[in-house]
Amino acid sequence: MNSVLKIIAQRLALGLLTLFIVSIVIFAAVNLLPGDFAQAILGQGATPEAVEAIRTDLGLDQHPVKRYMQWLGGALQGDLGNSFAQANFASFVGDDSGVRTSVAQQIAPRFANTMFLAGVTAAIAVPFAVTLGILAALYRNSVFDRATNILTLSSISSPEFFLAYVLILFLAVLNPWLPSLSNIYDGMAFSERLEKTLLPALTLTLVVTAHMMRMTRAAIINLLASPYIEMARLKGINPMRVIVRHALPNALAPIINVIALNLAYLITGVVVVEVVFVYPGIGQLFVDSVKIRDIPVVQACCLIFAAAYILLNLTADILSIVSNPRLRHPK
Amino acid sequence: MSGLMTILIALAVIAALGYAFRLAGQKLTNNAPMFRDMPYAVAFGYMLGLAVILWAVWTYIKAQFLLPEAEANKYFYFVVAIHAFIIFSVAAWVFRVFGRAVGTAGTRKLFRQMPLTASFGVLVILVYAILAIFAGVLAPHGQEEVFAQANVVPGGNPALGGDPAFPLGTDQIGRDILSRLIYGAQNTVGIAFVTTLIAFFVGGSLGFLAATLRGWLDQFLSRTVDVLMAIPALIFALLLITVASAWVTGWGLTVAMVLIMALIDSTRVFRLARAVGMNIVVMDYIEAAKLRGENLSYIVFREILPNATAPLLAEFGLRFCFVFLTISSLSFLGVGIQPPLADWGTMVKDMSSFINYAAFAPQVSAAPLLAASAIALLTVAVNFVVDWMLHRSSGLKE
Numbered sequence: 001m002n003s004v005l006k007i008i009a010q011r012l013a014l015g016l017l018t019l020f021i022v023s024i025v026i027f028a029a030v031n032l033l034p035g036d037f038a039q040a041i042l043g044q045g046a047t048p049e050a051v052e053a054i055r056t057d058l059g060l061d062q063h064p065v066k067r068y069m070q071w072l073g074g075a076l077q078g079d080l081g082n083s084f085a086q087a088n089f090a091s092f093v094g095d096d097s098g099v100r101t102s103v104a105q106q107i108a109p110r111f112a113n114t115m116f117l118a119g120v121t122a123a124i125a126v127p128f129a130v131t132l133g134i135l136a137a138l139y140r141n142s143v144f145d146r147a148t149n150i151l152t153l154s155s156i157s158s159p160e161f162f163l164a165y166v167l168i169l170f171l172a173v174l175n176p177w178l179p180s181l182s183n184i185y186d187g188m189a190f191s192e193r194l195e196k197t198l199l200p201a202l203t204l205t206l207v208v209t210a211h212m213m214r215m216t217r218a219a220i221i222n223l224l225a226s227p228y229i230e231m232a233r234l235k236g237i238n239p240m241r242v243i244v245r246h247a248l249p250n251a252l253a254p255i256i257n258v259i260a261l262n263l264a265y266l267i268t269g270v271v272v273v274e275v276v277f278v279y280p281g282i283g284q285l286f287v288d289s290v291k292i293r294d295i296p297v298v299q300a301c302c303l304i305f306a307a308a309y310i311l312l313n314l315t316a317d318i319l320s321i322v323s324n325p326r327l328r329h330p331k
Numbered sequence: 332m333s334g335l336m337t338i339l340i341a342l343a344v345i346a347a348l349g350y351a352f353r354l355a356g357q358k359l360t361n362n363a364p365m366f367r368d369m370p371y372a373v374a375f376g377y378m379l380g381l382a383v384i385l386w387a388v389w390t391y392i393k394a395q396f397l398l399p400e401a402e403a404n405k406y407f408y409f410v411v412a413i414h415a416f417i418i419f420s421v422a423a424w425v426f427r428v429f430g431r432a433v434g435t436a437g438t439r440k441l442f443r444q445m446p447l448t449a450s451f452g453v454l455v456i457l458v459y460a461i462l463a464i465f466a467g468v469l470a471p472h473g474q475e476e477v478f479a480q481a482n483v484v485p486g487g488n489p490a491l492g493g494d495p496a497f498p499l500g501t502d503q504i505g506r507d508i509l510s511r512l513i514y515g516a517q518n519t520v521g522i523a524f525v526t527t528l529i530a531f532f533v534g535g536s537l538g539f540l541a542a543t544l545r546g547w548l549d550q551f552l553s554r555t556v557d558v559l560m561a562i563p564a565l566i567f568a569l570l571l572i573t574v575a576s577a578w579v580t581g582w583g584l585t586v587a588m589v590l591i592m593a594l595i596d597s598t599r600v601f602r603l604a605r606a607v608g609m610n611i612v613v614m615d616y617i618e619a620a621k622l623r624g625e626n627l628s629y630i631v632f633r634e635i636l637p638n639a640t641a642p643l644l645a646e647f648g649l650r651f652c653f654v655f656l657t658i659s660s661l662s663f664l665g666v667g668i669q670p671p672l673a674d675w676g677t678m679v680k681d682m683s684s685f686i687n688y689a690a691f692a693p694q695v696s697a698a699p700l701l702a703a704s705a706i707a708l709l710t711v712a713v714n715f716v717v718d719w720m721l722h723r724s725s726g727l728k729e
Binding site for chain 2: 018019021022025026029030139143144150153154156157158159160161162165166168169170173174175177180238239240264267268271272275276286287289290291293295298299301302305306309310313
């Protein structure tokens with residue numbers, strides 16, 4: 001058990017290091033480019049006072065390293081700076097009242113919404129994909145297997161917005177079963193909230209199911225040639241039991257791994273899907289901020305997405321070690 | 332709630348039918364092995380499949396012949412999907428038959444072993460390539476040409492608000508959708524292709540270089556790639572495009588997007604090229620080339636590259652799909668390929684609100700779906716081909 005803890009601690013440290021370097025990259029991408037950022041953002045017609053105000057507001061007059069330290073320090077305490085949109089506006093009208101929406105205030109409620117969407121998606125997608133994978137492995141090379149193969153391959157290679165619009169077309173417009181807009185607000189009843197989240201969650205399910213299902217199928221089929229499966233089969237156990245009781249536990253490591261990796265993939269999918277369904281999540285905020293060049297919000301969202309991505313990859317890594325005795329006790 | 336009840340009752344009926352089907356099979360065939368050893372789940376599966384097919388056929392007949400037009404509108408897309416499925420299957424089959432009869436012995440053998448999905452993929456890729464190359468000749472109008480008739484409904488039927496001059500209608504400001512779809516093949520596919528090429532050139536050369544030289548260069552490049560890959564591609568692209576958009580607009584932003592995507596994607600290519608290169612560098616013939624005193628570029632491009640083409644080509648297909656999808660997503664979000672270039676992602680975004688009219692005027696909502704399915708069709712096709720290639724190279728195991 002000791003060695004497991006040691007490995008996990010190592011991975012955690014490595015993950016933190018990666019996150020630290022990624023934060024430098026995100027910061028540097030915005031700050032170390034040539035030219036005057038404040039000038040570029042305000043355009044040619046900007047008054048010198050406005051440029052100066054932006055510069056002070058962003059701390060552009062300070063040394064980049066010092067600014068980075070302040071930014072990181074703030075981020076660690078949950079203070080991600082002030083939204084740039086408001087800063088911009090205040091500088092333009094020349095009446096800086098000092099009241100701003102902080103990035104953290106903007107992000108917090110949306111973060112919860114996105115987590116809810118991801119949670120619903122995972123709750124649908126994971127059991128669905130694993131069941132489908134087990135069935136495909138059980139009836140491999142049958143019509144069922146081929147049909148699922150073609151369907152999952154098609155759904156994984158379609159863009160998210162295509163799947164989203166097809167679902168909207170059939171489930172919301174032609175048959176008014178589900179709402180096509182996810183206008184979620186605070187204090188909504190859980191059932192209503194779930195109903196509004198269902199369509200985006202179904203879209204994301206289609207996106208991530210294919211990988212998980214194919215991996216489950218491949219992992220199980222890989223094992224079917226092993227002698228102990230042959231033994232179980234010769235004992236006369238029925239095929240379903242062979243797979244669920246004998247093959248599945250040993251195939252668990254790659255399956256868990258691919259589930260975690262696909263949840264990480266959700267992070268990218270969430271951006272497009274939230275825009276299609278106008279779901280008030282962090283992805284939508286991110287895209288809106290990109291369009292109005294609200295740099296502090298973009299940086300913060302980027303950091304959160306990267307952190308979630310690294311965390312899930314780390315989880316995949318650790319889970320695959322924990323679930324595999326050969327990795328747990330390295331020689 | 333009644334919908335749920337219908338489904339439950341249907342499932343119960345299917346379950347009973349499955350049992351009856353197996354029993355009847357056992358009785359009628361005098362316990363043939365197929366029915367004797369059939370698990371109940373399989374019988375249920377057969378009946379479920381049969382029920383789905385029957386339902387599809389019934390809905391199709393109902394929509395095509397029985398219902399009045401106003402009610403049949405609801406099934407318009409269902410009918411279109413069935414038609415598309417049949418047309419594509421037949422086209423793929425004919426193409427395969429054609430491929431088996433014409434060509435050299437090698438290509439004929441290739442087509443003989445090809446599943447229908449792969450021949451469908453090859454056919455679609457060929458059609459897209461022709462559309463992309465000859466877009467200027469094939470498109471009836473220019474991609475930026477604005478006509479007086481805006482919002483012409485697709486279908487070309489004047490009674491429904493169409494116009495025979497614009498078979499797929501026009502968009503909100505009066506540009507011909509058919510022409511823009513064809514030009515979209517040139518722009519969207521072309522830009523994605525160029526991006527992938529740049530990514531492969533940069534990532535491939537650096538990867539081989541790292542594999543050949545090793546040492547600090549390898550360490551430096553590999554660690555940089557590790558960090559860059561720790562940020563999800565779409566997110567990183569959006570961040571860099573935000574920064575780029577402060578300096579350039581319009582055409583410049585499209586070029587910036589291509590470079591950014593190429594940079595992000597070259598990290599993935601670098602990983603593969605380095606791994607493949609590592610295995611090749613230890614070969615004796617590389618040693619011999621080094622002893623002959625060949626320079627670095629000779630070793631990388633004349634010795635390593637020819638031996639690494641096979642894995643790199645398969646990767647090229649997948650990477651192209653990925654780049655194509657990401658660029659389409661970026662365009663859909665409004666920060667990818669910039670107007671006036673016609674582009675599928677942007678078209679979907681601009682016309683997406685028409686989907687809400689699908690219930691009573693299905694033709695109106697066809698335009699955004701056409702653009703979106705143009706994207707989906709190509710990626711599905713490439714994936715089918717790559718899937719088949721991987722299956723073939725893995726020696727048809729299982």
